Amino acid sequence: MSWYTKAIEEKKPQKKALWIKCKGCGSHIWESEWSDNMSVCPNCNYHCSMTAHQRINLIFDKGSFRELFDNISPVDSLNFTDLKGSYKDKIEANKKKSGISEAVITGHGKIKGFDLVTAIMDFRFLGGSLGSGTGEKILQAANFAYDYGLPYIVFSASGGARMQEGVLSLMQMAKTCAGVARLNKKNIPFISVLLNPTTGGVTASYAMMGDLNIAEPGAVIGFAGRRVIEQTIGEKLPEDFQTAEYLLEHGFIDSIVQRKDMKDYLANVLSYYNR
Amino acid sequence: MVVATGVKVLDRAKKQRSSLNKKARQVSAWDIVKISRHPQRPILQDYIQRVFTNFVELHGDRAFGDDTAIIGGFAQIGNQKVMLIGHNKGKNTTEHIERNFGMAKPEGYRKALRLMKLAQRFNLPIITIIDTPGAFPGLEAEERGQAESIARNITEMANIEVPIISMVIGEGGSGGALGIGVGDRILMLSNAIYSVISPEGCASILWRDAKFAPDAAEALKITAHALLKNDIIDEIIEEPAEGAHADYEKIAADVKRSLIRNLRSLSDISVYELLEQRFEKYAAMGKFAVD
Numbered sequence: 001m002s003w004y005t006k007a008i009e010e011k012k013p014q015k016k017a018l019w020i021k022c023k024g025c026g027s028h029i030w031e032s033e034w035s036d037n038m039s040v041c042p043n044c045n046y047h048c049s050m051t052a053h054q055r056i057n058l059i060f061d062k063g064s065f066r067e068l069f070d071n072i073s074p075v076d077s078l079n080f081t082d083l084k085g086s087y088k089d090k091i092e093a094n095k096k097k098s099g100i101s102e103a104v105i106t107g108h109g110k111i112k113g114f115d116l117v118t119a120i121m122d123f124r125f126l127g128g129s130l131g132s133g134t135g136e137k138i139l140q141a142a143n144f145a146y147d148y149g150l151p152y153i154v155f156s157a158s159g160g161a162r163m164q165e166g167v168l169s170l171m172q173m174a175k176t177c178a179g180v181a182r183l184n185k186k187n188i189p190f191i192s193v194l195l196n197p198t199t200g201g202v203t204a205s206y207a208m209m210g211d212l213n214i215a216e217p218g219a220v221i222g223f224a225g226r227r228v229i230e231q232t233i234g235e236k237l238p239e240d241f242q243t244a245e246y247l248l249e250h251g252f253i254d255s256i257v258q259r260k261d262m263k264d265y266l267a268n269v270l271s272y273y274n275r
Numbered sequence: 276m277v278v279a280t281g282v283k284v285l286d287r288a289k290k291q292r293s294s295l296n297k298k299a300r301q302v303s304a305w306d307i308v309k310i311s312r313h314p315q316r317p318i319l320q321d322y323i324q325r326v327f328t329n330f331v332e333l334h335g336d337r338a339f340g341d342d343t344a345i346i347g348g349f350a351q352i353g354n355q356k357v358m359l360i361g362h363n364k365g366k367n368t369t370e371h372i373e374r375n376f377g378m379a380k381p382e383g384y385r386k387a388l389r390l391m392k393l394a395q396r397f398n399l400p401i402i403t404i405i406d407t408p409g410a411f412p413g414l415e416a417e418e419r420g421q422a423e424s425i426a427r428n429i430t431e432m433a434n435i436e437v438p439i440i441s442m443v444i445g446e447g448g449s450g451g452a453l454g455i456g457v458g459d460r461i462l463m464l465s466n467a468i469y470s471v472i473s474p475e476g477c478a479s480i481l482w483r484d485a486k487f488a489p490d491a492a493e494a495l496k497i498t499a500h501a502l503l504k505n506d507i508i509d510e511i512i513e514e515p516a517e518g519a520h521a522d523y524e525k526i527a528a529d530v531k532r533s534l535i536r537n538l539r540s541l542s543d544i545s546v547y548e549l550l551e552q553r554f555e556k557y558a559a560m561g562k563f564a565v566d
Contacts, residue, residue, distance in 0.1 A: 135561055
Protein backbone atom coordinates (compact mmCIF):
# COMPACT_ATOMS: atom_id res chain seq x y z
CA MET A 1 0.00 0.00 0.00
CA SER A 2 2.98 2.25 -0.33
CA TRP A 3 1.33 4.20 -3.15
CA TYR A 4 -1.51 5.03 -0.80
CA THR A 5 0.70 6.33 2.03
CA LYS A 6 2.62 8.34 -0.49
CA ALA A 7 -0.47 9.91 -1.89
CA ILE A 8 -1.50 11.08 1.55
CA GLU A 9 1.94 12.42 2.29
CA GLU A 10 1.94 14.39 -0.93
CA LYS A 11 -1.29 16.01 0.03
CA LYS A 12 0.14 17.09 3.38
CA PRO A 13 2.16 20.23 2.64
CA GLN A 14 -0.50 22.85 3.10
CA LYS A 15 -0.60 25.90 0.91
CA LYS A 16 -0.17 29.13 2.76
CA ALA A 17 -3.50 30.77 3.38
CA LEU A 18 -4.35 33.30 0.71
CA TRP A 19 -6.87 35.11 2.80
CA ILE A 20 -6.85 36.15 6.43
CA LYS A 21 -10.10 36.71 8.23
CA CYS A 22 -9.90 39.75 10.49
CA LYS A 23 -10.92 39.00 14.07
CA GLY A 24 -12.13 42.56 14.46
CA CYS A 25 -14.52 43.11 11.55
CA GLY A 26 -14.63 39.68 9.91
CA SER A 27 -13.58 40.94 6.49
CA HIS A 28 -11.24 38.85 4.34
CA ILE A 29 -7.86 40.38 3.58
CA TRP A 30 -5.18 39.18 1.15
CA GLU A 31 -2.40 37.50 3.11
CA SER A 32 0.23 39.67 1.43
CA GLU A 33 -1.70 42.83 2.21
CA TRP A 34 -2.17 41.62 5.78
CA SER A 35 1.54 41.04 6.39
CA ASP A 36 2.53 44.23 4.55
CA ASN A 37 0.26 46.00 6.99
CA MET A 38 1.99 44.38 10.01
CA SER A 39 -1.01 42.17 10.87
CA VAL A 40 -3.24 45.20 11.24
CA CYS A 41 -6.59 45.12 9.45
CA PRO A 42 -6.64 47.75 6.67
CA ASN A 43 -10.43 47.99 7.06
CA CYS A 44 -11.01 48.35 10.80
CA ASN A 45 -7.49 48.93 12.22
CA TYR A 46 -7.77 45.81 14.41
CA HIS A 47 -4.28 45.10 15.76
CA CYS A 48 -3.92 41.33 15.53
CA SER A 49 -1.38 39.68 17.85
CA MET A 50 2.18 39.18 16.63
CA THR A 51 4.86 36.73 17.64
CA ALA A 52 7.80 38.06 19.63
CA HIS A 53 10.10 37.55 16.66
CA GLN A 54 7.79 39.40 14.29
CA ARG A 55 7.83 42.29 16.71
CA ILE A 56 11.60 42.26 17.00
CA ASN A 57 11.83 42.55 13.21
CA LEU A 58 9.32 45.37 13.25
CA ILE A 59 10.83 47.46 16.06
CA PHE A 60 14.57 46.83 16.13
CA ASP A 61 17.18 48.03 13.69
CA LYS A 62 18.07 45.30 11.24
CA GLY A 63 20.61 42.87 12.67
CA SER A 64 20.92 44.75 15.97
CA PHE A 65 18.98 42.37 18.22
CA ARG A 66 20.93 39.93 20.38
CA GLU A 67 18.95 37.43 22.39
CA LEU A 68 19.89 36.99 26.06
CA PHE A 69 18.92 34.43 28.70
CA ASP A 70 17.42 32.07 26.11
CA ASN A 71 18.67 29.12 28.16
CA ILE A 72 15.80 29.54 30.64
CA SER A 73 12.62 27.47 30.33
CA PRO A 74 9.76 26.34 32.61
CA VAL A 75 9.69 23.27 34.84
CA ASP A 76 6.70 21.56 36.37
CA SER A 77 7.92 21.97 39.93
CA LEU A 78 4.54 21.30 41.57
CA ASN A 79 3.71 18.25 39.40
CA PHE A 80 0.57 20.10 38.45
CA THR A 81 -2.09 18.02 36.73
CA ASP A 82 -5.55 19.21 35.77
CA LEU A 83 -8.37 17.71 33.77
CA LYS A 84 -6.50 18.03 30.49
CA GLY A 85 -3.23 16.56 31.66
CA SER A 86 0.03 17.60 33.24
CA TYR A 87 1.72 20.97 33.09
CA LYS A 88 4.86 19.12 32.02
CA ASP A 89 3.15 17.95 28.83
CA LYS A 90 1.73 21.41 28.25
CA ILE A 91 5.20 22.92 28.42
CA GLU A 92 6.50 20.50 25.79
CA ALA A 93 3.47 21.00 23.54
CA ASN A 94 3.82 24.79 23.76
CA LYS A 95 7.54 24.66 23.04
CA LYS A 96 6.84 22.60 19.95
CA LYS A 97 3.93 24.72 18.80
CA SER A 98 5.65 28.09 19.24
CA GLY A 99 9.30 27.21 18.66
CA ILE A 100 10.27 29.21 21.74
CA SER A 101 10.99 27.96 25.25
CA GLU A 102 9.32 30.61 27.43
CA ALA A 103 6.54 33.18 27.13
CA VAL A 104 9.07 35.99 26.74
CA ILE A 105 12.08 36.73 24.55
CA THR A 106 14.74 38.90 26.18
CA GLY A 107 17.68 40.66 24.66
CA HIS A 108 19.30 43.92 23.71
CA GLY A 109 19.24 45.85 20.50
CA LYS A 110 18.89 49.23 18.88
CA ILE A 111 15.87 51.29 17.92
CA LYS A 112 16.97 53.89 15.36
CA GLY A 113 20.42 53.77 16.89
CA PHE A 114 19.30 53.96 20.53
CA ASP A 115 20.71 51.10 22.60
CA LEU A 116 18.29 49.40 24.94
CA VAL A 117 17.34 46.19 26.71
CA THR A 118 14.02 44.55 26.00
CA ALA A 119 11.65 41.77 27.00
CA ILE A 120 8.96 40.85 24.49
CA MET A 121 6.16 38.56 25.57
CA ASP A 122 4.69 36.01 23.19
CA PHE A 123 1.04 35.15 23.76
CA ARG A 124 1.35 31.86 21.88
CA PHE A 125 3.36 30.31 24.72
CA LEU A 126 0.85 29.31 27.44
CA GLY A 127 -1.14 32.49 26.86
CA GLY A 128 1.88 34.62 27.65
CA SER A 129 1.44 33.62 31.27
CA LEU A 130 3.92 34.76 33.89
CA GLY A 131 5.74 31.72 35.25
CA SER A 132 9.01 31.35 37.13
CA GLY A 133 11.07 31.20 33.94
CA THR A 134 9.24 34.21 32.50
CA GLY A 135 9.85 36.19 35.69
CA GLU A 136 13.49 35.16 35.81
CA LYS A 137 14.08 36.33 32.23
CA ILE A 138 12.30 39.64 32.80
CA LEU A 139 14.31 40.25 35.98
CA GLN A 140 17.61 39.21 34.36
CA ALA A 141 16.95 41.61 31.51
CA ALA A 142 16.16 44.37 34.03
CA ASN A 143 19.42 43.58 35.83
CA PHE A 144 21.27 43.75 32.50
CA ALA A 145 19.74 47.18 31.87
CA TYR A 146 20.71 48.17 35.43
CA ASP A 147 24.32 47.03 35.03
CA TYR A 148 24.82 48.78 31.69
CA GLY A 149 22.66 51.81 32.40
CA LEU A 150 20.46 51.14 29.37
CA PRO A 151 16.74 51.94 29.02
CA TYR A 152 14.46 48.92 29.43
CA ILE A 153 11.36 48.36 27.31
CA VAL A 154 8.95 45.53 28.05
CA PHE A 155 6.26 44.54 25.56
CA SER A 156 3.53 42.72 27.45
CA ALA A 157 0.92 40.32 26.11
CA SER A 158 -0.31 38.01 28.80
CA GLY A 159 -3.32 36.40 30.40
CA GLY A 160 -1.72 36.87 33.83
CA ALA A 161 0.08 34.68 36.33
CA ARG A 162 0.67 31.04 35.39
CA MET A 163 -1.71 29.04 37.58
CA GLN A 164 0.17 25.79 37.04
CA GLU A 165 3.04 27.14 39.11
CA GLY A 166 0.88 28.15 42.07
CA VAL A 167 2.27 30.82 44.37
CA LEU A 168 5.65 30.57 42.65
CA SER A 169 4.03 32.40 39.74
CA LEU A 170 2.40 34.99 42.03
CA MET A 171 5.82 35.76 43.47
CA GLN A 172 7.11 36.56 39.99
CA MET A 173 5.08 39.76 40.25
CA ALA A 174 7.19 40.82 43.23
CA LYS A 175 10.34 39.52 41.60
CA THR A 176 9.95 41.45 38.35
CA CYS A 177 8.85 44.58 40.21
CA ALA A 178 11.95 44.35 42.39
CA GLY A 179 13.91 44.70 39.16
CA VAL A 180 11.82 47.70 38.12
CA ALA A 181 12.33 49.24 41.58
CA ARG A 182 16.11 49.07 41.14
CA LEU A 183 15.85 50.77 37.74
CA ASN A 184 13.69 53.50 39.33
CA LYS A 185 16.30 54.05 42.02
CA LYS A 186 19.08 54.44 39.48
CA ASN A 187 16.92 56.70 37.25
CA ILE A 188 17.01 54.32 34.32
CA PRO A 189 13.95 54.68 32.09
CA PHE A 190 11.51 51.79 32.00
CA ILE A 191 8.93 51.87 29.22
CA SER A 192 6.00 49.48 29.23
CA VAL A 193 4.20 48.71 25.98
CA LEU A 194 0.87 47.01 26.58
CA LEU A 195 -0.39 44.77 23.80
CA ASN A 196 -3.60 42.87 23.37
CA PRO A 197 -4.30 41.36 25.87
CA THR A 198 -2.49 42.34 29.08
CA THR A 199 -4.44 41.20 32.11
CA GLY A 200 -4.26 39.87 35.67
CA GLY A 201 -0.94 39.55 37.43
CA VAL A 202 1.07 41.07 34.59
CA THR A 203 -1.02 44.24 34.60
CA ALA A 204 -0.78 44.29 38.40
CA SER A 205 3.01 44.25 38.24
CA TYR A 206 5.60 45.51 35.76
CA ALA A 207 3.22 46.24 32.87
CA MET A 208 1.59 49.13 34.77
CA MET A 209 4.85 50.40 36.23
CA GLY A 210 6.34 52.02 33.14
CA ASP A 211 7.72 55.53 33.42
CA LEU A 212 5.77 55.61 30.20
CA ASN A 213 2.88 53.23 29.62
CA ILE A 214 2.12 52.90 25.90
CA ALA A 215 -0.59 50.74 24.35
CA GLU A 216 -1.62 49.55 20.93
CA PRO A 217 -5.12 50.59 19.80
CA GLY A 218 -7.94 48.42 21.11
CA ALA A 219 -5.71 46.35 23.40
CA VAL A 220 -7.61 44.74 26.28
CA ILE A 221 -5.89 45.77 29.50
CA GLY A 222 -7.31 45.00 32.92
CA PHE A 223 -6.91 43.34 36.28
CA ALA A 224 -9.97 41.18 36.93
CA GLY A 225 -11.64 39.28 34.11
CA ARG A 226 -14.65 40.85 32.45
CA ARG A 227 -16.89 37.88 33.32
CA VAL A 228 -15.83 37.95 36.99
CA ILE A 229 -16.68 41.65 37.26
CA GLU A 230 -20.03 41.18 35.56
CA GLN A 231 -20.83 38.43 38.07
CA THR A 232 -19.75 40.65 40.97
CA ILE A 233 -21.78 43.69 39.99
CA GLY A 234 -24.60 41.78 38.32
CA GLU A 235 -24.75 43.90 35.20
CA LYS A 236 -23.25 44.19 31.73
CA LEU A 237 -20.11 46.26 31.36
CA PRO A 238 -19.70 49.00 28.77
CA GLU A 239 -18.33 47.90 25.40
CA ASP A 240 -15.04 49.80 25.70
CA PHE A 241 -14.40 48.65 29.30
CA GLN A 242 -10.75 47.60 29.87
CA THR A 243 -9.58 48.76 26.45
CA ALA A 244 -6.50 50.90 25.82
CA GLU A 245 -8.86 53.80 25.04
CA TYR A 246 -10.67 53.33 28.38
CA LEU A 247 -7.35 53.32 30.25
CA LEU A 248 -6.16 56.42 28.43
CA GLU A 249 -9.35 58.19 29.44
CA HIS A 250 -8.85 57.14 33.08
CA GLY A 251 -5.26 58.29 33.19
CA PHE A 252 -3.33 55.03 33.30
CA ILE A 253 -1.50 55.16 30.00
CA ASP A 254 0.42 57.94 28.31
CA SER A 255 -0.48 57.27 24.73
CA ILE A 256 -2.04 54.90 22.25
CA VAL A 257 0.35 54.28 19.40
CA GLN A 258 -0.46 52.64 16.07
CA ARG A 259 1.71 49.65 15.26
CA LYS A 260 3.15 51.33 12.19
CA ASP A 261 4.24 54.29 14.30
CA MET A 262 5.61 52.36 17.29
CA LYS A 263 9.26 52.31 16.25
CA ASP A 264 9.34 56.05 15.52
CA TYR A 265 7.46 56.80 18.71
CA LEU A 266 9.84 54.79 20.91
CA ALA A 267 12.91 56.27 19.22
CA ASN A 268 11.50 59.75 19.70
CA VAL A 269 10.84 59.34 23.43
CA LEU A 270 14.23 57.65 23.91
CA SER A 271 15.84 60.72 22.32
CA TYR A 272 14.64 62.71 25.36
CA TYR A 273 16.66 60.52 27.73
CA ASN A 274 19.34 63.02 28.57
CA ARG A 275 21.91 61.17 30.66
CA MET B 276 19.73 20.83 32.56
CA VAL B 277 19.73 21.93 36.16
CA VAL B 278 16.73 23.07 38.09
CA ALA B 279 17.54 26.42 39.54
CA THR B 280 15.99 27.53 42.75
CA GLY B 281 16.68 29.97 45.44
CA VAL B 282 15.80 31.72 48.65
CA LYS B 283 18.10 31.78 51.56
CA VAL B 284 16.17 29.83 54.11
CA LEU B 285 16.37 30.78 57.72
CA ASP B 286 17.82 28.16 59.99
CA ARG B 287 14.58 28.04 61.87
CA ALA B 288 12.66 27.25 58.72
CA LYS B 289 15.06 24.43 57.96
CA LYS B 290 14.61 22.95 61.39
CA GLN B 291 10.86 23.35 61.15
CA ARG B 292 10.86 21.63 57.79
CA SER B 293 12.71 18.55 58.96
CA SER B 294 10.45 18.16 61.97
CA LEU B 295 7.39 18.53 59.76
CA ASN B 296 8.62 15.93 57.34
CA LYS B 297 8.53 13.45 60.18
CA LYS B 298 4.94 14.26 60.98
CA ALA B 299 2.72 12.82 58.30
CA ARG B 300 0.14 15.41 57.37
CA GLN B 301 -3.32 13.93 57.31
CA VAL B 302 -5.38 17.03 56.59
CA SER B 303 -6.23 17.77 52.96
CA ALA B 304 -5.59 21.14 51.33
CA TRP B 305 -9.33 21.65 51.02
CA ASP B 306 -9.81 21.08 54.78
CA ILE B 307 -7.28 23.84 55.36
CA VAL B 308 -9.07 26.13 52.90
CA LYS B 309 -12.23 25.64 54.94
CA ILE B 310 -10.44 26.36 58.23
CA SER B 311 -8.83 29.48 56.75
CA ARG B 312 -12.34 30.75 55.91
CA HIS B 313 -13.96 29.61 59.15
CA PRO B 314 -16.48 32.23 60.33
CA GLN B 315 -15.04 32.16 63.86
CA ARG B 316 -11.43 32.41 62.73
CA PRO B 317 -9.61 35.26 64.45
CA ILE B 318 -9.18 38.26 62.17
CA LEU B 319 -7.02 41.37 62.32
CA GLN B 320 -9.12 43.15 64.93
CA ASP B 321 -8.78 40.16 67.27
CA TYR B 322 -5.01 40.36 67.00
CA ILE B 323 -5.07 44.14 67.42
CA GLN B 324 -6.79 43.59 70.77
CA ARG B 325 -4.51 40.80 71.95
CA VAL B 326 -1.10 41.30 70.36
CA PHE B 327 -0.80 45.07 70.08
CA THR B 328 -1.37 48.03 72.36
CA ASN B 329 -2.00 51.70 71.72
CA PHE B 330 -3.31 51.28 68.15
CA VAL B 331 -3.70 54.68 66.49
CA GLU B 332 -5.71 54.13 63.32
CA LEU B 333 -4.89 56.43 60.40
CA HIS B 334 -7.33 56.92 57.57
CA GLY B 335 -7.46 57.72 53.89
CA ASP B 336 -5.32 57.62 50.77
CA ARG B 337 -5.24 61.44 50.35
CA ALA B 338 -6.61 61.06 46.85
CA PHE B 339 -10.01 59.42 46.81
CA GLY B 340 -11.25 57.95 50.06
CA ASP B 341 -10.80 55.63 53.00
CA ASP B 342 -11.08 51.94 52.25
CA THR B 343 -12.07 50.02 55.37
CA ALA B 344 -11.09 46.66 53.86
CA ILE B 345 -7.50 47.63 54.71
CA ILE B 346 -6.81 49.36 58.00
CA GLY B 347 -3.58 50.67 59.42
CA GLY B 348 -1.88 52.87 61.92
CA PHE B 349 0.70 53.18 64.66
CA ALA B 350 0.78 50.32 67.15
CA GLN B 351 2.96 48.86 69.84
CA ILE B 352 4.00 45.24 70.27
CA GLY B 353 5.84 44.62 73.53
CA ASN B 354 8.17 47.60 73.77
CA GLN B 355 8.50 47.96 70.04
CA LYS B 356 6.60 50.67 68.16
CA VAL B 357 5.54 49.66 64.65
CA MET B 358 3.33 50.56 61.71
CA LEU B 359 0.56 47.99 61.47
CA ILE B 360 -1.31 47.51 58.19
CA GLY B 361 -3.71 44.73 57.31
CA HIS B 362 -6.87 43.44 55.70
CA ASN B 363 -9.89 43.44 57.96
CA LYS B 364 -12.72 41.15 56.85
CA GLY B 365 -15.13 42.00 59.65
CA LYS B 366 -16.72 39.64 62.16
CA ASN B 367 -20.39 39.50 61.17
CA THR B 368 -22.56 40.17 58.16
CA THR B 369 -22.89 43.88 58.82
CA GLU B 370 -19.14 44.23 59.23
CA HIS B 371 -18.45 41.98 56.25
CA ILE B 372 -20.48 44.26 54.02
CA GLU B 373 -19.03 47.40 55.58
CA ARG B 374 -15.51 46.11 55.01
CA ASN B 375 -16.27 44.45 51.66
CA PHE B 376 -15.14 41.04 53.03
CA GLY B 377 -11.57 42.32 53.17
CA MET B 378 -11.47 42.88 49.41
CA ALA B 379 -9.62 46.15 49.00
CA LYS B 380 -9.99 48.72 46.27
CA PRO B 381 -7.21 50.91 44.84
CA GLU B 382 -7.71 53.49 47.62
CA GLY B 383 -7.01 50.72 50.16
CA TYR B 384 -3.69 49.84 48.55
CA ARG B 385 -2.82 53.52 48.18
CA LYS B 386 -3.58 54.12 51.86
CA ALA B 387 -1.33 51.17 52.72
CA LEU B 388 1.51 52.65 50.66
CA ARG B 389 1.03 56.05 52.26
CA LEU B 390 1.35 54.46 55.69
CA MET B 391 4.44 52.51 54.66
CA LYS B 392 6.11 55.72 53.55
CA LEU B 393 5.04 57.30 56.81
CA ALA B 394 6.67 54.39 58.64
CA GLN B 395 9.86 55.04 56.72
CA ARG B 396 9.78 58.69 57.74
CA PHE B 397 9.22 57.75 61.40
CA ASN B 398 11.77 54.91 61.15
CA LEU B 399 9.27 52.31 62.32
CA PRO B 400 9.28 48.68 61.19
CA ILE B 401 6.17 47.62 59.29
CA ILE B 402 3.96 44.65 60.06
CA THR B 403 1.42 43.72 57.40
CA ILE B 404 -1.35 41.25 58.14
CA ILE B 405 -2.82 39.45 55.14
CA ASP B 406 -6.36 38.09 55.14
CA THR B 407 -8.27 38.62 51.91
CA PRO B 408 -10.07 36.55 49.29
CA GLY B 409 -8.46 38.90 46.75
CA ALA B 410 -8.51 42.46 45.49
CA PHE B 411 -12.06 43.66 44.78
CA PRO B 412 -13.08 42.71 41.22
CA GLY B 413 -15.51 45.54 40.55
CA LEU B 414 -16.12 48.23 37.97
CA GLU B 415 -15.05 51.14 40.16
CA ALA B 416 -11.87 49.30 41.23
CA GLU B 417 -10.83 48.86 37.60
CA GLU B 418 -11.79 52.41 36.80
CA ARG B 419 -9.55 53.76 39.56
CA GLY B 420 -6.65 51.48 38.68
CA GLN B 421 -6.72 48.29 40.74
CA ALA B 422 -3.82 46.89 38.75
CA GLU B 423 -1.78 50.08 39.00
CA SER B 424 -2.28 50.41 42.75
CA ILE B 425 -1.13 46.83 43.42
CA ALA B 426 1.76 47.12 40.97
CA ARG B 427 2.94 50.33 42.61
CA ASN B 428 2.83 48.83 46.10
CA ILE B 429 4.76 45.75 45.04
CA THR B 430 7.38 47.90 43.34
CA GLU B 431 7.73 50.53 46.05
CA MET B 432 7.82 47.97 48.86
CA ALA B 433 11.08 46.76 47.34
CA ASN B 434 12.60 50.14 48.25
CA ILE B 435 10.96 50.88 51.62
CA GLU B 436 13.85 51.54 53.97
CA VAL B 437 12.49 49.91 57.13
CA PRO B 438 12.01 46.20 57.91
CA ILE B 439 8.75 44.68 56.66
CA ILE B 440 7.23 41.57 58.18
CA SER B 441 4.19 40.05 56.49
CA MET B 442 1.98 37.51 58.13
CA VAL B 443 -0.80 35.56 56.42
CA ILE B 444 -3.44 34.85 59.09
CA GLY B 445 -6.28 33.55 56.91
CA GLU B 446 -6.70 33.82 53.16
CA GLY B 447 -3.79 35.08 51.06
CA GLY B 448 -5.73 35.86 47.91
CA SER B 449 -3.43 36.48 44.96
CA GLY B 450 -2.49 40.04 43.97
CA GLY B 451 -4.80 41.38 46.65
CA ALA B 452 -2.56 39.75 49.26
CA LEU B 453 0.75 40.52 47.57
CA GLY B 454 -0.23 44.20 47.33
CA ILE B 455 0.73 44.51 51.01
CA GLY B 456 2.79 41.33 51.17
CA VAL B 457 6.31 42.07 49.95
CA GLY B 458 8.46 41.71 53.04
CA ASP B 459 11.74 40.70 54.61
CA ARG B 460 10.00 37.88 56.45
CA ILE B 461 6.85 36.09 55.34
CA LEU B 462 5.14 34.26 58.18
CA MET B 463 2.04 32.14 57.99
CA LEU B 464 -0.38 30.49 60.38
CA SER B 465 -0.50 26.74 59.83
CA ASN B 466 -4.09 26.77 58.55
CA ALA B 467 -3.75 29.88 56.42
CA ILE B 468 -3.57 29.66 52.63
CA TYR B 469 -1.73 31.71 50.02
CA SER B 470 -2.63 31.26 46.39
CA VAL B 471 -2.25 32.76 42.94
CA ILE B 472 -5.96 32.17 42.33
CA SER B 473 -8.82 30.90 44.47
CA PRO B 474 -9.27 27.11 44.23
CA GLU B 475 -12.78 27.77 42.87
CA GLY B 476 -11.46 30.15 40.21
CA CYS B 477 -8.73 27.75 39.17
CA ALA B 478 -11.14 24.82 39.03
CA SER B 479 -13.59 26.73 36.86
CA ILE B 480 -10.82 27.53 34.38
CA LEU B 481 -8.72 24.36 34.32
CA TRP B 482 -11.37 21.84 35.35
CA ARG B 483 -14.21 23.77 33.68
CA ASP B 484 -16.26 23.48 36.88
CA ALA B 485 -15.89 25.17 40.28
CA LYS B 486 -16.94 21.97 42.04
CA PHE B 487 -13.43 20.62 41.44
CA ALA B 488 -12.09 23.25 43.85
CA PRO B 489 -10.74 20.57 46.25
CA ASP B 490 -8.63 19.13 43.41
CA ALA B 491 -7.41 22.58 42.45
CA ALA B 492 -6.59 23.36 46.10
CA GLU B 493 -4.42 20.25 46.23
CA ALA B 494 -2.70 20.95 42.90
CA LEU B 495 -1.99 24.63 43.62
CA LYS B 496 0.06 23.80 46.77
CA ILE B 497 -1.45 26.63 48.78
CA THR B 498 -0.93 25.41 52.34
CA ALA B 499 1.65 26.86 54.68
CA HIS B 500 3.60 23.60 54.74
CA ALA B 501 3.74 23.37 50.94
CA LEU B 502 4.83 27.00 50.74
CA LEU B 503 7.59 26.50 53.29
CA LYS B 504 8.80 23.55 51.25
CA ASN B 505 8.80 25.68 48.10
CA ASP B 506 10.85 28.42 49.80
CA ILE B 507 8.10 31.03 49.57
CA ILE B 508 7.56 31.63 53.28
CA ASP B 509 10.02 31.75 56.17
CA GLU B 510 8.11 30.45 59.14
CA ILE B 511 4.91 28.73 60.21
CA ILE B 512 3.04 29.51 63.41
CA GLU B 513 1.36 26.32 64.47
CA GLU B 514 -2.34 26.49 65.33
CA PRO B 515 -4.32 24.12 67.53
CA ALA B 516 -5.38 21.06 65.50
CA GLU B 517 -8.96 22.32 65.00
CA GLY B 518 -7.75 25.73 63.92
CA ALA B 519 -6.89 29.11 65.42
CA HIS B 520 -10.53 29.75 66.36
CA ALA B 521 -10.26 27.02 69.02
CA ASP B 522 -8.01 29.14 71.22
CA TYR B 523 -7.81 32.87 70.57
CA GLU B 524 -5.47 33.55 73.49
CA LYS B 525 -2.95 30.88 72.59
CA ILE B 526 -2.69 31.80 68.91
CA ALA B 527 -2.40 35.49 69.81
CA ALA B 528 0.44 34.72 72.22
CA ASP B 529 2.25 32.62 69.61
CA VAL B 530 1.76 35.29 66.93
CA LYS B 531 3.11 37.93 69.31
CA ARG B 532 6.18 35.86 70.18
CA SER B 533 6.95 35.20 66.53
CA LEU B 534 6.53 38.83 65.50
CA ILE B 535 8.77 40.07 68.31
CA ARG B 536 11.47 37.52 67.50
CA ASN B 537 11.39 38.40 63.79
CA LEU B 538 11.40 42.12 64.51
CA ARG B 539 14.48 41.61 66.67
CA SER B 540 16.26 39.64 63.96
CA LEU B 541 15.85 42.59 61.59
CA SER B 542 16.65 45.38 64.04
CA ASP B 543 20.43 45.58 63.60
CA ILE B 544 20.54 45.57 59.84
CA SER B 545 21.73 48.57 57.82
CA VAL B 546 19.31 50.00 55.26
CA TYR B 547 21.65 49.01 52.46
CA GLU B 548 21.86 45.42 53.65
CA LEU B 549 18.13 45.25 54.31
CA LEU B 550 17.24 46.27 50.76
CA GLU B 551 19.91 44.04 49.23
CA GLN B 552 18.59 41.06 51.20
CA ARG B 553 15.02 41.86 50.24
CA PHE B 554 16.00 42.06 46.59
CA GLU B 555 17.92 38.79 46.78
CA LYS B 556 15.02 37.10 48.54
CA TYR B 557 12.59 37.90 45.73
CA ALA B 558 15.15 37.47 42.94
CA ALA B 559 15.62 33.89 44.12
CA MET B 560 11.92 32.98 44.06
CA GLY B 561 10.67 30.55 41.47
CA LYS B 562 11.79 27.32 39.90
CA PHE B 563 12.84 27.03 36.28
CA ALA B 564 15.17 25.07 34.02
CA VAL B 565 18.54 26.36 32.86
CA ASP B 566 20.08 24.60 29.86
